[in-house]
Structures are given as C-alpha cells and as structure tokens.
Amino acid sequence: MDWMQGMRLGSIQVHQRTGSDGSMKEIEAPEFLAYKREFPVLDTRSPAEYDAGHLPGAISFPLFDNKEREIIGTLYKEKGKQYAIREGLRIIGPKMIGFIDKASALQSSQFLVHCWRGGMRSQSMAWLLELYGFSVWVLKGGYKAYRNASLTYFENPPSLRVLTGATGSMKTALLKQLREMGEQVVDLEALANHQGSSFGNQLSTGQPTTEQFQNDLFDAFLALDPKSHVWIEDESFSIGRVHLIEPLYRQMQLAPHYHLKLPLEKRIDVLLGDYGGLSSEKLIKAIEGIARKLGIGNTRQAIAHVEAGELGKAAALVLNYYDRAYQKGIQKKWNKVVGESYVSADNLKGTAEQLINYGKGEH
Numbered sequence: 001m002d003w004m005q006g007m008r009l010g011s012i013q014v015h016q017r018t019g020s021d022g023s024m025k026e027i028e029a030p031e032f033l034a035y036k037r038e039f040p041v042l043d044t045r046s047p048a049e050y051d052a053g054h055l056p057g058a059i060s061f062p063l064f065d066n067k068e069r070e071i072i073g074t075l076y077k078e079k080g081k082q083y084a085i086r087e088g089l090r091i092i093g094p095k096m097i098g099f100i101d102k103a104s105a106l107q108s109s110q111f112l113v114h115c116w117r118g119g120m121r122s123q124s125m126a127w128l129l130e131l132y133g134f135s136v137w138v139l140k141g142g143y144k145a146y147r148n149a150s151l152t153y154f155e156n157p158p159s160l161r162v163l164t165g166a167t168g169s170m171k172t173a174l175l176k177q178l179r180e181m182g183e184q185v186v187d188l189e190a191l192a193n194h195q196g197s198s199f200g201n202q203l204s205t206g207q208p209t210t211e212q213f214q215n216d217l218f219d220a221f222l223a224l225d226p227k228s229h230v231w232i233e234d235e236s237f238s239i240g241r242v243h244l245i246e247p248l249y250r251q252m253q254l255a256p257h258y259h260l261k262l263p264l265e266k267r268i269d270v271l272l273g274d275y276g277g278l279s280s281e282k283l284i285k286a287i288e289g290i291a292r293k294l295g296i297g298n299t300r301q302a303i304a305h306v307e308a309g310e311l312g313k314a315a316a317l318v319l320n321y322y323d324r325a326y327q328k329g330i331q332k333k334w335n336k337v338v339g340e341s342y343v344s345a346d347n348l349k350g351t352a353e354q355l356i357n358y359g360k361g362e363h
Contacts, residue, residue: 025126026140029149032112033222035137041112042103044121045143053211055114055146056219061102063121064091085120092124099125100132114139114146147211150218154247158184158226162252163355164234164330165260167197167322168267170343171233174260177352184230191216194240197322198289199275201240202282213242231355256338258355259330266345268315280306287318294321 027035042061043054046069050060064072068091076084103111111134115121118141126136139145163171172189179185189195192213194204208216224230234257237249244252262270275283283306291299298317305314330337339358343351 025136026118026138028140029145032114032137032139032146033149035112039110039112040106040108041114042125043143044113044115044125049116049143051209053209053215055143056216059106061099061113061125063115063125064088088120088124096128099128103129103132103134109133110135110137112137112139114142116142117144118142150214150245151247153218153221154245154251157221157230157248157251158224159229160251160255161229161231161355162234162255162257162336163231163260164257164337165262165343166267166326167319168270169260169262170270170345170348171260173348174343174352174355175231175233177348178231178355181349181352181356183352183356184224184228186217186220186224186230186232188217188233188235188239188244191220192239192242194242195274196235196239197286199271199278199283199286199318201289202278202286203275204240207240207242210242213239214245217245217248253333253336255336257330257333257336258358259337259340260343260351261340262343262345264316264319266343267319268312270345271315271319272311276311283311283314287314290318290321293325294318 036055036057041055041058043050043058044061044063045054046062046064046066047060048066048069050058050062054060062069072084072088072091075087111129113122113126113129113136115125118139122138122142126138129136141148163174165171172187172195175185175187193207194201207213221230232252232255234252235244237244237246275286278286284303287294287299287302287306294302294317298321302314302317305311305317339355341351341354341358
C-alpha cells in the first residue's frame, strides 16, 4: 500500500455502516490518518489503555474510566452482552452532557473517534456527538487496525540510509546536520528519549512505553515524503527499554550503511562532552551496568579513574568494550556498507555533504 500517495482530505472514501444505532461513518486507517491532520482525534478507550499507547495528538475521551471498564468486561464475560450493555448505559447516562461539553470546548465541528476495535465504545460516542450535530468519522477496526497499519507500512517504508559507526563517532550530530541541510531524518534516540547505552540511560529523563514509542515513530515517518530517502542511525532492536518495530528493524539491516570514522582521542572528547557533566555516582552506575561484559578488572579500574576525576582514562576503558561489540556487529553486515567518511568535528557540514554525495552514487 502506498500510504498517503494521492490522498486528499476533501476526497476521503467513507464507508456507510447501518445498524440499530443509525448510520455510522467508518473510514480505514490511511484515510483516518489523513483526516488526523485537520480534526481532533477522540480516543474513547480507558485512561489506562490510552497511557499504554495512543495515536500521537489524540485526546483521551474515555467512555468508561478504568474501574468501569473492568466492571463492563467482567459482566460481558460472566453474564453476556445484554447485561454489559445495560450496565454501560447506566454508567454513561449521567455523563452524556459532559461528553458534549468537553467536545464543544475543542471548538471543532468535526471529529475522529476510535476505541480498541471500532466497536461499541466508539460507535456510542459517535452516535451521541452526531445526535448533537457534530460530524464524526469512526476508525474502522479501531486502535488495533491502526497498530496493524504501522506494521504494514514498515514492510515497505521509504528508502533508508543508515549511519553507522563506533560509539562517539558523532552519528547524532550528523543526523542533525543532515536535517539542517534539507535531508529527511528520523532520530530514533530522540523519539526513545535514550542514547542507546548504559550511559545514555543515566541521561534519560524517562522513556515512553514501547507501544507509544512505536506510535511516535510511525507518526514521524508519515510526516515525510515517502518518495524520498530517510537518514536513520544504526541501532540495536532495543533502545533502552523500548523496542523498534520489527519490520522496520529488518529493513534497517538490509539498507545501505554509511560508515563514520573518528580517531579514538576525538571520540573520547565527544563522550566527555555528552556525559562528562554527569555526577560521579551516575557515571559509576553506568559502568556497573556493563560490568559483566567489561570484566571485573576493567570495571574496577574505570571506577577508580572516575573517582580520581580521570574521565578520559575511564572513557578509553569503556570504549574498548563498546568498540569490540560494535566490530562484532558491523562485520555481520559489512557488505551493506557503501561508503566510509572520516568525520571532521570542526566541519560537520562537509562530512554531511560527502554522505549526501555517496547517496547520489547509489544505484
């Protein structure tokens, strides 16, 4: 599926579904996401479901709170659909005017609504809002269809170009430079709020759930031109405690890689710039996080350097571990490396221009 190609907001295909609750307008995920640019998205799932993961920009608009949802679910399983519906109506009745007031406060005459599977919660809310006079579109298949759509999308994403290189080789800085020069970039570490290492964990102010990270990632790609390439950083499947979307990770392994090289002493300077401001306690905690792989002797020595204020020596020991791990990984896909660039820390624009020119030479 070529996701957003040729799609215009004024010509979205609407599917009519008629039932005892009236005529319900349903649209597929691609159309829903196109409308999302213009109209508020109301997520009628419970607050707990919303917090676990939601469409970026969606407004939590729960038909039931967490406890009420649990009650309805239990009734449905133990006594059947009709008992659940009766209890649901009893709960919803006093809330109806509140839903109308909350929707009116959003100052829009048109809304997008979804629940988990496009079932009774979203349809009930749509019925109420339409009864009041709003125009409403329901996501066919609900949030589950949206999640499935992200997997489908990443089976055939835009052409990827992967920046790879040992720790400290300024991959993130070069992504920023490429973006400033008009290239399409998706910064995985920024979306994950984590720099992908034990040390990055000490800088993180808190990560989203994996589900939310993946939703934000999908949203970032949808904002780009699918006909143009996208620069992305070489990452493990896990970035901190969140995971990449599996089809995207597979496509990353197959994409052309651009290898960045920077002398060890320069990479140490980069790491000191990134992490040197951390407290000794946090630096030691980060070293202890890789102690099993760093080795007992190296761990003790690195910690001793931190305690003595010799951060450069500590960084050199830590890089020895990270470099061995990187070499092991890159050797498995060295045939994907299409060019090598020596990074000039004083002229990132020149390095970025070289990367762009490498890309122009691809066939």
